[in-house]
Amino acid sequence: MTETLPRAGAGDPVVGRPIDRVDGPAKTTGAAVYSAEVAYPDLAYATLVPATISRGRITSIDTAAATAVRGVITVLTHENAPELKPPQPFNPFNFATFAAGTQVNYLKTDEIFWDGQPVALVVAETLEAAHEAAALVRVAYEERPSAVDFAAEEGNAQPQKANMVLPSGAKKGDAEAAFAASPVKVDLRFTTPPHNHNAIEPHATTAVWDGNRLTVHDSTQSIDWLRTHLALRFDVQPANVRVVSTYVGGGFGGKSVVWAGTILTALAARAIDRPVRMMLTREAVYHTVGARGAATQRVALGAGEDGRLTSLIHTTVARTSRVGGLPETLTSPSRHLYATPTMLLQQHLVEMDLIPPSPMRTPSEGIGSFALESAIDELAYQVGMDPIRFRMLNEPATNPVDGKAFSRRWLPEAYALGAEQFGWSERTPEPGSMRDGRWLVGMGVATAFHPAQQMAANVTVRLSVDGSVVVRCAFQEIGVGAATVQAQIAADALGVPFENVRVEYGDSDLPSSAAAIGSVQTATVANSLLEGCEKLKKRLRSLARRHGTTGQSHGETLARAGLPSLEVAIGSDTRVGKVTGQVKFFTRFLREQRRWMKAAYGAHFCEVRIDQDTGEVRVARWTGVFDFGRVINTKTATSQLRGGIIAGIGMALGEETLVDPRNGRIMNPSLAEYHLPVQADIPQIEVMCLDEPDPTMPLGLTGIGEVGPTGVAAAIANAVHHATGKRIRDLPLTLDKLL
Known part of the structure; x- marks a missing residue:
């Protein structure tokens, strides 16, 4: 619904109003006009040729058939590509180094580090000619043993190194001893699969050189980082690089760092001295843009008979790559959400021959919250306590891991309002106790959390x-x-x-x-x-x-x-x-x-209905109440939160990148086979915001873009358990796991 507003005069405050978006x-x-629509005369088109092995080296490239295609201008490989400087390694004191998606110097090496790595670049007068020629490039390889099966490699994980930006763990007291002595306990293992980016606008770049000056139109989330990175790679001054990104058709983390498409479009434009455009296909996005890797998590919780936590243990294994990638801090929610006298948080990484992982939709909290909030729900059942009451009983007065003050935390109020609006009191506590004809009905809750910076x-x-x-x-x-x-x-x-x-x-x-x-x-x-x-x-x-x-x-x-x-x-x-x-x-x-400990919080309330015969899961109702400080625009805020909840529903019920454990190849690199939610999968989503300013932040706002999806998968899993009595700990929650 669009609300018609009176014009705001000089004395009328507009912060907090549902103003229509100016764009x-x-x-x-x-x-x-998006990055793939900018008009330039004499524009050429480029497309990538991906590697078909996960580790090894190129022994030969035959481009004769490709160059013979009518309209082909050039085929660039490691044998003839212009100079390109290697990227800088990540340095927490220089955030621009975060822009390097990988440490691979594209088309300047014969080494192969993942299936899909670009090994050649075709530039042609038309997009059709570029695609036709790319299919004709023949590459021979010397293959080497590779690590591409996460389940097989999990045992090789090593402790994750910490830095000032990404903490790797925490310890408070003797959590293992306290857990062993706890009268009530749960010790659970959770798995989450790889996930890939599917922004409505695939990555696209238009690049043009004017002497030593480069202009790039790119669908990026980081204009300044991209400019700095391009200047380094092409050995020019940052002032000689202009990045234009007026409209971006969705980012979600995948466009926050620089991937092969952007670098090689600029390289091609320099090679032929003409404007060049590259629009990645969906399959090319999967091949050349990092995304979320698979992970396993152990959450062990101990409590007294009264329901108060005595121990919290959260350990994780996630993957990284031999050639870069920013690790996730999956234990982030466990550092901040629940009061406990003892705590042990540990994160581990395993290096694999896959494309480096990159940020993706609340990178750490998105899947870390699934494990923690599912385990909290299970422990509440073991204690015999309502899941909301259990959470409120263990609500901390200060940050649990270090005792810092909360800058603002209205999570109990969010749960109270949400419970009233959702009708939580109508829920009967026993699993499998609510039905509507052939449908099993379940209600679940979970906490949303994302740190603010x-x-x-x-x-x-x-x-x-x-x-x-x-x-x-x-x-x-x-x-x-x-x-x-x-x-x-x-x-x-x-x-x-x-x-x-x-x-x-x-x-x-x-x-x-x-x-x-x-x-x-x-x-x-x-x-x-x-x-x-x-x-x-x-x-x-x-x-x-x-x-x-x-x-x-x-x-x-x-x-x-x-x-x-x-x-x-x-x-x-x-x-x-x-x-x-x-x-x-x-x-x-x-x-x-x-x-301070600064964060945005929320309370998710979910009702699911499950077909008793087929195991089909339908999300029937959703209420989310959020505490993220001051609301600047109620319309854009609630829209973002609904979108985040929808993304969380997709992660819970359908999203899964299928990686062949023999060769590391992604087997479902398209929207036909990678299952995202559609309109029919989404219920009416009620969103409410407490609008309580954070006194330590400008205008009292903390940011809302990434708190919405956190806790969503757990709320659905908890509702499924309430409906069926089955606790599903492996995403996605597909019907085969319920039958």
Whole structure:
């Protein structure tokens, strides 16, 4: 439902209102131009040729048939590709190094590290010719033994190394001894399969060189990181690289780092000295873009007869790659959600010959919460206590792992409101006790959780004599309404109508911003924007005193001063400014890490219906209540949360990447075989937000993009258990596991 709003005047606050998205008309009418739609004269098209082995080396490449195809311009391989510098390894003190999806120097090596790694690049006058020629490239290999079967390799896992960004574990007391002595306990193993990205817009790049200057139109979540990475790889100054990403048709983590398609499109454009475009097919996304790897988790919980936790043990094994990949911190929810006197958290990694994993939809909390919240539910049954009451009994007063204060935590209130709205009191506690004809009915709950952070962003704010405002910042619009909410923030901060504010974004020529990852972008940009607005108002007040316009409009002050506009800047993109910003960020990060635990929370309530004969699972009702600080735009916020819940439903009931354990090949690289939820799978989803500001965050907001999916799979699994008495610990929850 769309709510019709009165125009917001200068005195009417717009933060918190359901303002329509400013990019809505362009997207719904087709006027929005995406990275694969930018017009350039003399444009050529490129496509990748993937490796067909998981480990080894190339012994020969025959491109004769491919180059003979009409319209083919060139076929690039490791034997003739232009120079390309290798990527830098990840450095937590330089977040731009996060941009390297892998350590492979594409087309500059004959080594093969995963099935699907690009081994050749065809460039042609038409897309059809490029695809036809790519199928004709013949590659011979010398194969080597490879590790591609996660189940077989799990025993080779090693402890995960920690750094200041990604903690690897925690210990409080003797959790194993406390668990052994606990009168009530559960010790459970959970498995989750690999998952792959399926954004509505597959990865796409259009690249053009003008001498030593590169312009790239790319569907990226990290404009600044991509620019820095391209400058390094092509040995040019960052100022000579322009990245444009006005519209991104979904990111979800897969577009936060730089993959082969982007690098090799720019390489091809340099090789032929013409603009080149590459649009990855769905199959190519699976081959060349990292995603979530398989994982196993052990959660062992001990409690007294009264239901109070005595021990929490959470250990995990996830995969990484021999050539890079950022590991996940799957025990993250266990560090923060429940009070317990003893705790043991351990994370392990196993190196495999598969494409490096990358962030994907609440990377750590998405599957970590499935294990923890399922185990909490099981222990509540063992104690004989209502699952909500059990959670509230074990609600911590301070952060369980280190005793830090919560900056804000209204999780009990979220559960209370959700239980009332959902009708939790109508639930009978015994598994299998609720039916509706042939349908078994179950109700389940789970906690949503995602930590909150800020990074660094530079902005400029310009106020003109006609009362219009322009905000400039190179943040990314990945489909969440980012420009709309920043315009709302600026309008309130400067006391101007929302319609007077224009936000420029999505271009590296603008002041640099943080990546759109980890739910950090809105708070990060808002922090700098608010600082800029205060700086602007201070200068306006000074002008007003000087020209006798105190109490009059901003426009009158500028007119009296003879100024067409007034602009202020926060941060700088000079070399010194970058270093200063990095130091400022780390100082704040370390200070707040020592003092506060900041996060977004939520309570999921789910009703499922299961066919008693076929095992078909249908999600019938959903209520989610969220505590993520201040709501900037109720329409975009609830839309994001619903989308996150839908993503969680997909993870719970259908999503699974099938990897051949013999050769590491993905066997279902298409939407025909990789099962995502469709409209018929999704019930009416009721979303409510507590709207309680976090006093330690700008405007009291913490970020909401990634809290929605967390806990969803567990809520469904818990509801399935309530309906059937069967506890499914292996995703996805397919009907064969219920029959």
